[in-house]
Amino acid sequence: MILSKEHNSIYDIKVSTVFPAFISGNNVIQELSAMDLAMKLHYLRFIYYFKTPSFDGWTTMSIKETMYKWLNYAYITCGRLRRANSGRPCIKCNDTGVRVIEAMCHMSLDEWLESKDGAEHKFLVPNHVIGPDLEFSPLVMIQLTKFKCGATSIGMSWSHMLGDAYSAMDFIKLWAKVIAGCYPTQPLIMAQQEAQPSYIESPNMNQDHLSVKLVGPVGDLWSTSGNSKMETFSFYISMTELTQLQAKICEEKPGPQIPPFECISIVIWKCLGKIRHMSGPEVVTICKSDPRKQTKGIITNKNQIIGVVKTNASISEYSMMQLGLLMMNEIVDEGTKIEEAIERDDKLPDFLIYGANLTFVDFSDVSFYQMEMKGQKPVYVDCVIDNIDDKGVILVLPTPNGCSDGRIVSITLLENEMATLRVVLKEDWGIA
Numbered sequence: 001m002i003l004s005k006e007h008n009s010i011y012d013i014k015v016s017t018v019f020p021a022f023i024s025g026n027n028v029i030q031e032l033s034a035m036d037l038a039m040k041l042h043y044l045r046f047i048y049y050f051k052t053p054s055f056d057g058w059t060t061m062s063i064k065e066t067m068y069k070w071l072n073y074a075y076i077t078c079g080r081l082r083r084a085n086s087g088r089p090c091i092k093c094n095d096t097g098v099r100v101i102e103a104m105c106h107m108s109l110d111e112w113l114e115s116k117d118g119a120e121h122k123f124l125v126p127n128h129v130i131g132p133d134l135e136f137s138p139l140v141m142i143q144l145t146k147f148k149c150g151a152t153s154i155g156m157s158w159s160h161m162l163g164d165a166y167s168a169m170d171f172i173k174l175w176a177k178v179i180a181g182c183y184p185t186q187p188l189i190m191a192q193q194e195a196q197p198s199y200i201e202s203p204n205m206n207q208d209h210l211s212v213k214l215v216g217p218v219g220d221l222w223s224t225s226g227n228s229k230m231e232t233f234s235f236y237i238s239m240t241e242l243t244q245l246q247a248k249i250c251e252e253k254p255g256p257q258i259p260p261f262e263c264i265s266i267v268i269w270k271c272l273g274k275i276r277h278m279s280g281p282e283v284v285t286i287c288k289s290d291p292r293k294q295t296k297g298i299i300t301n302k303n304q305i306i307g308v309v310k311t312n313a314s315i316s317e318y319s320m321m322q323l324g325l326l327m328m329n330e331i332v333d334e335g336t337k338i339e340e341a342i343e344r345d346d347k348l349p350d351f352l353i354y355g356a357n358l359t360f361v362d363f364s365d366v367s368f369y370q371m372e373m374k375g376q377k378p379v380y381v382d383c384v385i386d387n388i389d390d391k392g393v394i395l396v397l398p399t400p401n402g403c404s405d406g407r408i409v410s411i412t413l414l415e416n417e418m419a420t421l422r423v424v425l426k427e428d429w430g431i432a
Contacts, residue, residue: 009106019097021068030091034339035301042160045125047382052150054373070175073187081134101143109151121382125155131221163299191300210308211334216350228390231418234410249320258324265360266323271424273315283310288362307331355389
């Protein structure tokens with residue numbers, strides 16, 4: 001096996017565990033909601049890149065001391081999984097702490113960022129999954145990597161079962177606030193499981209829920225064993241390019257304008273339709289924040305819409321404007337249906353959401369760049385969703401300068417599709 005330059009650059013790896021400084025939430029059992037269980041096979045991986053001043057003068061021990069204080073206010077994330085008598089997973093809070101990896105890198109931060117196109121993130125963030133020993137599997141892992149120039153990256157692996165990307169950001173930003181001496185009045189908590197009515201009929205997941213794919217059962221190893229080789233590629237699209245896309249899609253006619261997220265999504269959808277020779281009705285999944293459900297101080301999976309958009313014919317028969325309007329106005333939110341299906345089934349079905357269909361995720365308004373270390377914001381943030389199905393996932397992310405500067409697009413697809421997609425995006429749309 002030939003290892004990449006980036007892989008060979010990571011060395012001196014050390015692993016430890018960090019606990020809260022004080023016992024808080026000890027022996028407390030946190031029940032998981034139906035939507036938490038729906039997300040249990042997915043993982044969010046983030047990497048924050050900070051330039052030299054952010055961690056100047058910090059030793060490993062001084063960094064860990066800040067973590068002890070931080071985790072006092074996030075004891076649920078320090079827990080481990082147990083199974084209730086019913087077989088339903090739950091979290092025993094403040095049980096074993098957060099796993100921390102320390103590593104060094106032979107490259108400078110500038111060299112690393114110049115060499116990356118989306119795939120190298122895996123060397124700077126733990127790639128763990130939960131299980132097969134549930135009682136010993138951390139829910140969160142942190143990797144601190146020091147570059148030869150003195151810059152530092154913070155990689156966080158976050159079990160999606162705990163909450164969505166907004167929840168993960170609340171968690172990591174809490175660390176920065178504690179470092180700055182700003183302590184919260186209350187710890188982060190998880191949304192409580194809501195009482196569910198009794199159900200009689202059990203739905204057919206394949207027919208009634210277009211956004212999910214049944215897998216497993218996976219047992220105590222919360223991962224899928226798919227053999228498909230996936231590849232990740234990311235690129236920057238400027239505001240000027242987005243404006244040109246909008247004009248081309250709308251054919252410069254007066255009327256409704258297609259927003260940036262939908263513009264990017266339908267361009268990729270159309271290009272993949274061309275590659276995959278889609279000849280019939282097609283379904284895509286849309287994941288975006290629900291402004292009606294935003295919460296503070298609560299980590300949850302219920303703040304986002306999980307919706308589907310379905311065509312009535314081959315997408316080759318749709319104009320770009322028609323696809324855009326379809327994506328804007330015809331989303332069917334399946335979140336409640338998914339929760340109800342889990343509560344109906346005593347066996348707690350295992351399934352994938354991301355990648356079950358071609359999945360577009362709008363993270364444009366996630367506050368990736370609002371985390372500050374010693375007054376320094378990250379120069380770049382990587383984000384991927386891991387353990388996905390093979391239809392692919394497209395993330396639309398903010399740039400370091402905010403959405404007014406354009407978007408970062410991260411695409412994860414089958415390895416044999418990626419090169420062709422990049423060619424089609426370049427030839428047909430002048431991007432990627």
